[in-house]
Amino acid sequence: ERSAKGIKEVAMIQGLSARECAEQAVSLAMDILKKRVSAFLTAINARPVYTIQEILEDRVVRPASILVIGGPAVAMVPLLEEAFGLPVVAPQHAEVANAIGACLTRPTQSLVLTVDTSRGSFTVPGLGIHKTVKRTYTLDEAVHDATTMLRAELDRQGIPAEDGDIQVIQADAFNMVEGHYTIGRNIRVRCQMRPGVITTLVS
Amino acid sequence: MLTAKTSLGIIFFPAFDWAISPTHPEREERLLYTQDQFREEGIFDIEGIREYRPLIAEEKDILRPHFCFPGVKSVCTDSHFISAGGVIRAAQLVMQKERERAFAVVRPPGHHAMRTVHGSRGFCNINIEAVMIEWIREHYGNLRVAVVDTDCHHGDGTQDIYWHDPDVLFISLHQDGRTIYPGTGFPSEAGGPKALGRTINVPMPPRTSDEGYLMTVERIVMPILDHFKPDLIINSAGQDNHFSDPITNMNFTAQGYARLTQMLRPDIAVLEGGYAIKGALPYVNLGISLALAGVDFSAVQEPDLDREKIREQKSTIDYLAALCDQLPEVYFNPRPSDAVRESGYFVRRRSIYYDTDDINETQVERLKDCPHCPGLLIVESETPKTPRCLGLHVPVQGCDICSQEAEERFVKSRQAGYAHAQLSDRVTKRYEYAK
Numbered sequence: 302e303r304s305a306k307g308i309k310e311v312a313m314i315q316g317l318s319a320r321e322c323a324e325q326a327v328s329l330a331m332d333i334l335k336k337r338v339s340a341f342l343t344a345i346n347a348r349p350v351y352t353i354q355e356i357l358e359d360r361v362v363r364p365a366s367i368l369v370i371g372g373p374a375v376a377m378v379p380l381l382e383e384a385f386g387l388p389v390v391a392p393q394h395a396e397v398a399n400a401i402g403a404c405l406t407r408p409t410q411s412l413v414l415t416v417d418t419s420r421g422s423f424t425v426p427g428l429g430i431h432k433t434v435k436r437t438y439t440l441d442e443a444v445h446d447a448t449t450m451l452r453a454e455l456d457r458q459g460i461p462a463e464d465g466d467i468q469v470i471q472a473d474a475f476n477m478v479e480g481h482y483t484i485g486r487n488i489r490v491r492c493q494m495r496p497g498v499i500t501t502l503v504s
Numbered sequence: 505m506l507t508a509k510t511s512l513g514i515i516f517f518p519a520f521d522w523a524i525s526p527t528h529p530e531r532e533e534r535l536l537y538t539q540d541q542f543r544e545e546g547i548f549d550i551e552g553i554r555e556y557r558p559l560i561a562e563e564k565d566i567l568r569p570h571f572c573f574p575g576v577k578s579v580c581t582d583s584h585f586i587s588a589g590g591v592i593r594a595a596q597l598v599m600q601k602e603r604e605r606a607f608a609v610v611r612p613p614g615h616h617a618m619r620t621v622h623g624s625r626g627f628c629n630i631n632i633e634a635v636m637i638e639w640i641r642e643h644y645g646n647l648r649v650a651v652v653d654t655d656c657h658h659g660d661g662t663q664d665i666y667w668h669d670p671d672v673l674f675i676s677l678h679q680d681g682r683t684i685y686p687g688t689g690f691p692s693e694a695g696g697p698k699a700l701g702r703t704i705n706v707p708m709p710p711r712t713s714d715e716g717y718l719m720t721v722e723r724i725v726m727p728i729l730d731h732f733k734p735d736l737i738i739n740s741a742g743q744d745n746h747f748s749d750p751i752t753n754m755n756f757t758a759q760g761y762a763r764l765t766q767m768l769r770p771d772i773a774v775l776e777g778g779y780a781i782k783g784a785l786p787y788v789n790l791g792i793s794l795a796l797a798g799v800d801f802s803a804v805q806e807p808d809l810d811r812e813k814i815r816e817q818k819s820t821i822d823y824l825a826a827l828c829d830q831l832p833e834v835y836f837n838p839r840p841s842d843a844v845r846e847s848g849y850f851v852r853r854r855s856i857y858y859d860t861d862d863i864n865e866t867q868v869e870r871l872k873d874c875p876h877c878p879g880l881l882i883v884e885s886e887t888p889k890t891p892r893c894l895g896l897h898v899p900v901q902g903c904d905i906c907s908q909e910a911e912e913r914f915v916k917s918r919q920a921g922y923a924h925a926q927l928s929d930r931v932t933k934r935y936e937y938a939k
Contacts, residue, residue: 347556347557348557349516349555349556349557350557351516351517351518351519351520351539352519352520352521353519353521353522353582353583353586354521356517356557356558356560356582356586357560357582473520475520475532475533475536476531476533477533477782478531478533478781478782479782481527481529481750483527
């Protein structure tokens with residue numbers, strides 16, 4: 302009722318009928334959505350990469366269908382289908398899907414370990430750990446230490462973690478070079494509790 | 505917030521997973537500190553500067569400027585296709601006017617790769633500038649291009665590829681070849697008989713610093729560029745003239761490089777050498793990028809810079825001043841060619857050493873003395889491993905007569921006893937090997 306009245310008021314100012322005004326608003330909204338989605342996809346696909354392996358393995362993200370959730374999701378299905386030319390699905394309970402997701406999401410946690418073997422420094426800023434390591438410390442040891450520390454931290458917080466829930470998302474080791482010579486290695490390991498849901502809701 | 509006066513695209517591809525060998529100067533960590541510097545200085549936060557990823561070059565992109573024996577895949581790894589694809593991306597950005605300028609910070613480099621390729625010379629397999637220029641000329645017509653090579657080593661590969669091309673001006677500024685690899689790049693090397701004065705070599709004494717270097721750019725390079733009026737200026741931006749470079753003997757600084765870039769105003773810059781991966785590359789790359797974008801670079805300075813210590817001696821400046829008086833003559837009044845002419849062809853017999861891969865190539869090059877175009881180029885080449893190779897190149901300005909002769913020779917190549925034959929006909933756009 303109220304929105305109908307509101308649209309009528311805006312339409313009057315523009316000298317349009319309420320229906321025309323509403324249609325123009327919807328079509329403008331779809332244009333904006335399309336532009337944003339396409340910019341987002343471009344940004345994902347143009348993300349710089351720095352290794353040959355990543356370039357060769359490159360995958361182009363191209364959506365095949367659209368899932369729409371939130372209050373007005375059901376009403377938007379036909380509009381989105383027309384705007385994007387893709388199948389659009391509003392799942393069951395679309396209007397409260399975000400709330401359900403928030404309840405079921407598993408708590409996650411990540412950890413970053415950096416090692417500079419030329420200085421012998423070993424740092425986990427998130428846990429306030431600073432210690433020394435030997436110059437021969439390797440990337441394999443770093444991956445092992447980082448995942449072990451993350452598991453201990455999860456245990457401490459009482460977050461259940463199965464085997465395979467801890468993911469290593471970055472593991473790099475670079476030689477540091479001065480003039481002609483390697484003076485040490487710079488190691489960076491990032492691992493996380495895999496994001497996901499704790500349980501599924503059977504309706 | 506900083507805004508670029510000139511929009512700039514940077515293709516940054518450090519190839520962190522490729523090296524010639526673990527301790528070779530052209531190593532995987534070469535651009536690591538540059539990456540950190542770009543991030544810390546927030547270069548991609550400057551309005552108007554954007555980062556792009558490279559394309560992967562195709563075989564035909566490589567075969568436009570090159571003869572690869574026995575085949576493209578045998579002389580190129582994935583890294584070479586990507587570094588060549590990086591410069592093609594740079595060219596696309598500029599030619600399609602998405603960006604006003606582009607800087608390809610990619611590796612491996614390319615300016616020692618000559619037209620004929622059997623392997624790696626001076627850390628280079630594929631001449632990425634030439635791949636880019638020929639990509640541009642294939643898609644946008646025969647533009648006039650100037651290549652200014654500011655790597656510390658003579659750009660002998662680029663010189664070889666454009667030796668006979670009157671529409672590509674090649675100027676190389678480098679440490680005197682009597683004191684450094686590859687031992688060439690003297691003023692007497694001034695271009696082939698059909699492109700005299702289109703190759704300019706400026707050898708500089710070791711320990712030349714900012715004052716001397718910038719004087720030669722101002723007094724030699726700029727007047728020649730003004731006269732040549734190129735459609736495009738390419739800078740082979742090697743960074744090994746830097747005072748901290750471990751394999752050269754020059755005293756140039758990041759400020760010097762930035763001022764050089766500001767003077768030259770290249771449309772596209774391409775990283776070449778530069779092996780002081782901590783002391784020079786981060787600062788020089790930053791200086792060049794800011795200068796390309798028209799952003800104030802006055803604060804870019806190496807932490808260990810001591811201007812007094814690296815200043816050149818007066819004798820160096822005097823020597824360079826004399827060079828500045830004489831060298832423009834190479835372009836404006838070139839000496840008559842001493843090329844050897846044998847029954848309608850100009851002939852060069854050469855032996856070429858590939859230092860990185862330890863290959864000895866012997867080569868006979870024949871350029872058809874054609875009245876209509878720069879002429880069909882015929883290269884007979886052999887190495888102990890790959891004997892009896894034939895390369896046929898019809899230039900981009902080529903005529904039908906040259907194109908036809910190339911075709912006839914190509915078809916008969918097997919019969920004539922060649923084990924490998926490659927045609928690269930820029931007129932018909934055919935790039936292939938004899939079956």
